[in-house]
Amino acid sequence: xxxxxxxxxxxxxxxxxxxxxxxxxxxxxxxxxxxxxxxxxxxxxxxxxxxxxxxxxxxxxxxxxxxxxxxxxxxxxxxxxxxxxxxxxxxxxxxxxxxxxxxxxxxxxxxxxxxxxxxxxxxxxxxxxxxxxxxxxxxxxxxxxxxxxxxxxxxxxxxxxxxxxxxxxx
Amino acid sequence: xxxxxxxxxxxxxxxxxxxxxxxxxxxxxxxxxxxxxxxxxxxxxxxxxxxxxxxxxxxxxxxxxxxxxxxxxxxxxxxxxxxxxxxxxxxxxxxxxxxxxxxxxxxxxxxxxxxxxxxxxxxxxxxxxxxxxxxxxxxxxxxxxxxxxxxxxxxxxxxxxxxxxxxxxxxxxxxxxxxxxxxxxxxxxxxxxxxxxxxxxxxxxxxxxxxxxxxxxxxxxxxxxxxxxxxxxxxxxxxxxxxxxxxxxxxxxxxxxxxxxxxxxxxxxxxxxxxxxxxxxxxxxxxxxxxxxxxxxxxxxxxxxxxxxxxxxxxxxxxxxxxxxxxxxxxxxxxxxxxxxxxxxxxxxxxxxxxxxxxxxxxxxxxxxxxxxxxxxxxxxxxxxxxxxxxxxxxxxxxxxxxxxxxxxxxxxxxxxxxxxxxxxxxxxxxxxxxxxxxxxxxxxxxxxxxxxxxxxxxxxxxxxxxxxxxxxxxxxxxxxxxxxxxxxxxxxxxxxxxxxxxxxxxxxxxxxxxxxxxxxxxxxxxxxxxxxxxxxxxxxxxxxxxxxxxxxxxxxxxxxxxxxxxxxxxxxxxxxxxxxxxxxxxxxxxxxxxxxxxxxxxxxxxxxxxxxxxxxxxxxxxxxxxxxxxxx
Numbered sequence: 108x109x110x111x112x113x114x115x116x117x118x119x120x121x122x123x124x125x126x127x128x129x130x131x132x133x134x135x136x137x138x139x140x141x142x143x144x145x146x147x148x149x150x151x152x153x154x155x156x157x158x159x160x161x162x163x164x165x166x167x168x169x170x171x172x173x174x175x176x177x178x179x180x181x182x183x184x185x186x187x188x189x190x191x192x193x194x195x196x197x198x199x200x201x202x203x204x205x206x207x208x209x210x211x212x213x214x215x216x217x218x219x220x221x222x223x224x225x226x227x228x229x230x231x232x233x234x235x236x237x238x239x240x241x242x243x244x245x246x247x248x249x250x251x252x253x254x255x256x257x258x259x260x261x262x263x264x265x266x267x268x269x270x271x272x273x274x275x276x277x
Numbered sequence: 278x279x280x281x282x283x284x285x286x287x288x289x290x291x292x293x294x295x296x297x298x299x300x301x302x303x304x305x306x307x308x309x310x311x312x313x314x315x316x317x318x319x320x321x322x323x324x325x326x327x328x329x330x331x332x333x334x335x336x337x338x339x340x341x342x343x344x345x346x347x348x349x350x351x352x353x354x355x356x357x358x359x360x361x362x363x364x365x366x367x368x369x370x371x372x373x374x375x376x377x378x379x380x381x382x383x384x385x386x387x388x389x390x391x392x393x394x395x396x397x398x399x400x401x402x403x404x405x406x407x408x409x410x411x412x413x414x415x416x417x418x419x420x421x422x423x424x425x426x427x428x429x430x431x432x433x434x435x436x437x438x439x440x441x442x443x444x445x446x447x448x449x450x451x452x453x454x455x456x457x458x459x460x461x462x463x464x465x466x467x468x469x470x471x472x473x474x475x476x477x478x479x480x481x482x483x484x485x486x487x488x489x490x491x492x493x494x495x496x497x498x499x500x501x502x503x504x505x506x507x508x509x510x511x512x513x514x515x516x517x518x519x520x521x522x523x524x525x526x527x528x529x530x531x532x533x534x535x536x537x538x539x540x541x542x543x544x545x546x547x548x549x550x551x552x553x554x555x556x557x558x559x560x561x562x563x564x565x566x567x568x569x570x571x572x573x574x575x576x577x578x579x580x581x582x583x584x585x586x587x588x589x590x591x592x593x594x595x596x597x598x599x600x601x602x603x604x605x606x607x608x609x610x611x612x613x614x615x616x617x618x619x620x621x622x623x624x625x626x627x628x629x630x631x632x633x634x635x636x637x638x639x640x641x642x643x644x645x646x647x648x649x650x651x652x653x654x655x656x657x658x659x660x661x662x663x664x665x666x667x668x669x670x671x672x673x674x675x676x677x678x679x680x681x682x683x684x685x686x687x688x689x690x691x692x693x694x695x696x697x698x699x700x701x702x703x704x705x706x707x708x709x710x711x712x713x714x715x716x717x718x719x720x721x722x723x724x725x726x727x728x729x730x731x732x733x734x735x736x737x738x739x740x741x742x743x744x745x746x747x748x749x750x751x752x753x754x755x756x757x758x759x760x761x762x763x764x765x766x767x768x769x770x771x772x773x774x775x776x777x778x779x780x781x782x783x784x785x786x787x788x789x790x791x792x793x794x795x796x797x798x799x800x801x802x803x804x805x806x807x808x809x810x811x812x813x814x815x816x817x818x819x820x821x822x823x824x825x826x827x828x829x830x831x832x833x834x835x836x837x838x839x840x841x842x843x844x845x846x847x848x849x850x851x852x853x854x855x856x857x858x859x860x861x862x863x864x865x866x867x868x869x870x871x872x873x874x875x876x877x878x879x880x881x882x883x884x885x886x887x888x889x890x891x892x893x894x895x896x897x898x899x900x901x902x903x904x905x906x907x908x909x910x
Contacts, residue, residue, distance in 0.1 A: 132627070135609035136592050140551075174611040174768070175592035177551050193513030194708070194744045195670035197758055203896060210873060231595070231762060233552055234516035235313050236668055236744075237348025237676035248316035250351075254897065 116150045125160050135161065135171055139178060148179040176230075184219040184226035186264055189243040193232030196240040200253075204240060205229065207254045208261070224265055279579020281571035282457065288570060289448045296449035300398075301359055304330070304337035309353040309437065311344035311523045312516075312555050317351035318370055325374035326354065333378060340446075343524020345411065345437030346678035347393060347424060355396050356381045365393040365413060394422040398438070406647040409450045410434035424675050427693055429656070431664050432640045433680045436524030441559050444566040447527040453572060455646035459535050460580045465495060468539040472642060475650035476662035481507055481598075481635035482710065482739045483815075484661070484728035487642075490632060493622035494540040497630040502542040504533050504586070505626065505633045507603060508549040508556070511595040512711030513762065515742035517666040518636040520678050522549065522556035525640065526563040530586070532639030534577065535646065537584045540632050545586035548603050551593055560588050595712075595766035599814045600625075600633040602768065613768045614814035635740065637666060657683030661727035665738065671708075671745035674699050681726065688722040691745055702747040705846075706830070710739025712759045712766075713819035715826030716752065735826050737819075751848035752831040753838055757785040759823035767816065774817025777808040781824065790851040793839040801828065847909035850894045854910055859884035861906035868898035868907070 124141045128134035135157070142153050149172055158165040172178045188208065192201045205216065208227055212220055216229040235241045238250035242257055244264055249257075278286075299305060308314070308323045323339070330337050345353065350367025354377060357363035366377045366387075373389035380387050394413035401408040410430045413422045420426070430436075439446035447453070459468055473488025494502060506529060510518040522529060533545050549557050564586065567573045575583045589607050596602045597612040604626045606612040625631025641663065645653045654662045661683040667690065670676045674696030681690060687707055691697065698704050706716040715736035717724065724734045731738050746755060764778040781804050787793050805821030812818045828835060837845050844852040857868075857877075862884040869877040869885055876892040879885030887898070899907040 133607055133609035136606065137590070140590065140592065170611055171609070175594050177591075177593035194711070194742070194758070195514050195676075197513070198671055198744070198746060198750055198755075206895060230552065231511070231766075232513035232515070233312075234510065234519040235316050235348075236514050236516060236670040237678075238313055238316055238351070239670065241316065248312070250313075250316045254900070 116146065116152045118152060118156050120145050121153060121156055121160075125157070129160065135163070135168065136175070139168075139172055143178060148182050151180075181219075182223070185224050186245050187226045187228060188261060189228045189230050189233075190216075191231075191233045191235070191239070191241040191243075192229045193234075193236060193239075195236035196232075199239040201229075201240045204242065204252055204254060204257055207258060211258055211261075225261075279576075281576070281579040282461070285448075285453065285457070285570055285572070285578060288445070289453075292445035292449040295445060299338045299340065300357075302336075302338040303359055304335050305340070305355075305357040305363070306330075306337050307340045307342045307355045307437075309344055309351060310341040311520060312553075313344055313348045314351045314353065315555070319352040321371045322352045322354065322369050322374060325371040329374050329378050333382075340440045341442070342438065343436040343441050344520045344678060345396075345413075346433065346520070346680075347675070348677045349675060350391070350393055353393065358382070363396045363398075364416070365396045367391045367393040392416050394425075401648070403648040403652045406454060407451055408434055408644060408648060409438060411438050423696065424677065424679075424694055427681060427685060427689055428679055429664050429682045430680045431644055431656075432521060432528075432637050432666060433524070433678070434644075435528060436520055439525065441524050441526055442562050444527060444563065444570065447525070451647060452527050452643070453531055455643035456531050456534055456572065457578065458646060459538055460578050460582065465539045465541065468535060468646070469495060471646060471650050472539075475645045475653040477638065477641055477645060477653065478661060478728060479635060480637035480641070480666070480740065482713075482737065484738060487634060487638050490622060490634070491536060491539050493620070494542075494630050494632040497623050499630055500541070501544060501629055502540055503626045503629060503631040504537045504540065504542045504545040505600075505604070505607070505621075505631055506533055506545070506547040506636060506639055507598065507600060507633055508547055508553075508636050509591050509598040509603060510553075510636070510740065511550060511598045511766075512713075512740055512742045514668060514670055514708075514744045515711055515740055516668045517678060517741040519553050519556055521636050521640050521666075522553065523559055526556075526559045527567070528640040528643055529636055530560075530563055530567055530573075532634075532642035533586060534572065534584055535642050536632060536634065536639065537586075538577075538582055540630070542632070543583050543585075545584065546589050546607055546626075547586060548589045548591060548597070548607060550591040550597075557588055557590060564588070594768070595762075596768040596814070596816050599816060602814065603633065604631065611768070613770045614816075616813055658725065658727045660729050665726055665741065667709075667741045667743040669695050669743050669745070671743075672699050672702065672747040672750070673697065673745045683727045684725045686723050686725055687717065690726065690743070691722070695745065698745070698747050700747075702749065704745070705748050705750055706746045706752065706755075706827075708736075708744040708746065708755070708823070709742065710737035710822070711742045712762045713737070713815060713822055714739045714742075715822050716746070716755070716830065717826070718830040735829060737822070749846055749848065751789070751844050751846035752827040752834050753785065753789055753844075754846075754848055756824040756827045757782065757789055760785055760820070763816065763820040767820075771812045771814075771817050773808045773811035774820060777804050777811075777817070778820055780804060781808075781821070785824070788835060788838045789844070789849045791838065791842045791849075793835075795836070795839055797839070798828065798832070798835060801825075853894060854889050855887050855892055855894060855896075855898065856889075856908045856910060857885050857887055858906045858908050861904050863904055863906075865903070867901050867903075871897055871901055873897065 158168045219226040354369045379385035413425045477487045478484040601614040602612040621631040864882040
């Protein structure tokens with residue numbers, strides 16, 4: 108079920124989160140959101156700890172973690188490209204952007220390159236439909252994407268080895 | 278008057294003065310800082326404006342505002358010198374900042390950016406209260422610009438006008454006056470009556486009368502009760518609620534406080550999708566501001582009514598837009614719906630009476646209380662009073678966020694406001710209601726837009742997405758796209774939805790790949806019937822709608838894929854081929870150099886040829902060809 112991670116996970120980072128939310132009704136989702144904020148994904152050990160501490164079945168925690176698309180059970184790439192495939196973006200060419208990235212980097216939506224550099228995600232609607240098609244690279248929203256422009260930005264970003272500043276909108 | 282109410286009155290007086298001062302400053306500049314504006318580069322533009330002001334030695338007040346709805350013009354900037362018209366400039370990238378100042382102050386022509394219009398504040402007065410909004414007029418005459426001529430902004434009135442992170446701006450333009458009226462002189466029953474009398478129908482899509490819903494929650498004799506705002510705007514192609522939350526968050530909060538008073542709730546939640554980080558941030562800022570002014574918390578404005586609320590961030594599940602799934606999600610469960618009845622007004626969050634409304638329904642409420650039910654009821658149509666907000670996108674010339682009086686026709690929206698179909702192509706269909714709505718063809722363009730007429734025509738109002746498709750959009754592919762969405766987003770609880778959507782997607786895939794049979798069309802109808810009657814919530818019940826409406830209006834296109842093995846729109850990869858028109862090809866070699874499959878050959882300055890065996894039909898050559906020499910057949 109849950110993938111085991113290679114590196115040791117520092118579970119003590121979860122203590123303040125659990126402390127804050129333990130007594131709140133219905134706090135499982137915010138706890139998992141904070142955990143993902145800490146680790147970048149949800150390692151198996153963390154899910155177990157959350158289940159133990161909340162005195163809940165691991166199956167319930169796993170059920171919630173797998174139900175929502177925002178949660179990741181596997182480590183993601185250093186850079187994340189999200190392509191919007193909402194209706195407006197779809198009719199304005201996202202499928203072609205998707206195949207361009209797939210051809211160039213050999214990854215399908217949801218996948219990460221072998222070297223762990225890039226994860227490609229497809230999301231339904233970022234709500235910026237008038238600027239379709241929209242792509243988000245490391246939190247930087249890019250409007251009216253074209254194949255060449257996108258591949259160029261992607262290349263620059265992967266080579267730059269620095270992260271784009273995270274924009275206010277993220 | 279309580280001390281809290283007095284403090285609010287004093288703050289409002291101050292806020293009005295600073296609003297006057299700001300809007301009459303030597304120079305007043307506003308920059309649209311919604312998600313669209315930021316995506317287009319508004320933060321860089323703002324920096325460049327500060328530099329330009331310094332270079333010109335101008336003292337200016339700069340305001341960040343929400344979205345005025347003209348997304349294709351982002352980033353947008355408004356300039357106003359004291360005593361002169363306020364002019365709205367569009368497409369103001371950093372390089373264009375000096376030229377808009379040169380245009381405004383020195384009359385120089387523009388090269389990079391454009392003048393959108395003169396932005397004039399408009400005030401509607403009723404019962405001693407006022408509704409402020411912005412209207413856009415052409416630079417030359419007193420006529421409104423085409424995009425705005427048929428619009429009527431009520432719920433979006435503050436968007437683009439006020440700084441969404443300033444409660445003072447909201448207070449200066451009549452914000453929280455409705456709450457003062459409610460707490461100082463209206464019983465909960467009177468509030469419910471006023472909202473019911475206005476005829477306001479829920480803007481989440483179903484159109485249930487808001488006041489009636491509140492009445493049900495009021496009647497249930499069980500406490501605690503909850504008010505919940507459904508801000509899980511998951512429909513692809515919809516961003517109305519995002520714009521309201523980003524541009525005018527206090528109006529939603531004020532509406533929720535009034536609703537809570539009316540039904541007797543002491544706590545509330547705004548369930549906002551995680552994909553809207555800016556909306557969440559601005560809501561949290563607004564909540565803090567409201568708390569510090571005594572508008573939330575114990576003894577709101579010194580009355581004996583306690584109320585507070587918090588933002589719950591979604592975690593990425595479309596089905597959570599369904600109210601029972603949403604409440605499950607707030608409870609920390611998987612977002613799966615439960616059967617209704619009992620309705621949330623009787624048994625909702627944690628089994629307690631709960632009132633769930635859409636963002637816009639709450640945002641209308643303070644305006645209705647302030648301006649009166651009669652005023653609202655007189656707008657729009659008899660059965661659907663007020664206005665409708667649409668995110669107009671797809672293949673129209675002017676995309677954006679619009680607010681129109683109910684009863685306007687689809688044609689007026691697409692042609693008069695949207696400026697018709699882009700690139701001179703032909704209109705094919707308009708899709709309303711998102712993945713659970715329908716497509717309407719040309720013959721339905723004169724349908725008035727209101728809850729009941731759209732249903733009669735075979736579509737739905739939905740929450741407000743409106744996507745226009747032109748002749749290059751394949752309707753089978755379009756339907757397949759929506760079914761793929763439902764397939765991904767079905768929560769899995771009801772087999773007719775979970776399995777039905779997968780099976781229906783398989784059939785649609787088969788058709789778009791040229792492997793379909795005529796019997797597939799009956800198969801689709803049969804499955805649709807099962808999904809509609811056998812699913813618990815609207816997601817499963819309405820999932821077949823896009824397929825059924827395209828099948829109803831574009832059956833020929835389905836048949837062309839099946840019998841003729843061709844895609845009339847030239848879009849389905851398996852059914853098209855690319856050729857080069859030798860008369861138009863100049864032999865520039867751009868296509869040959871870029872073809873990922875190396876399928877294009879030819880000498881320089883000689884017509885090129887595509888090897889159809891090698892061609893992967895990616896369409897890149899067509900995108901790149903400057904001479905329209907690539908033909909799809």
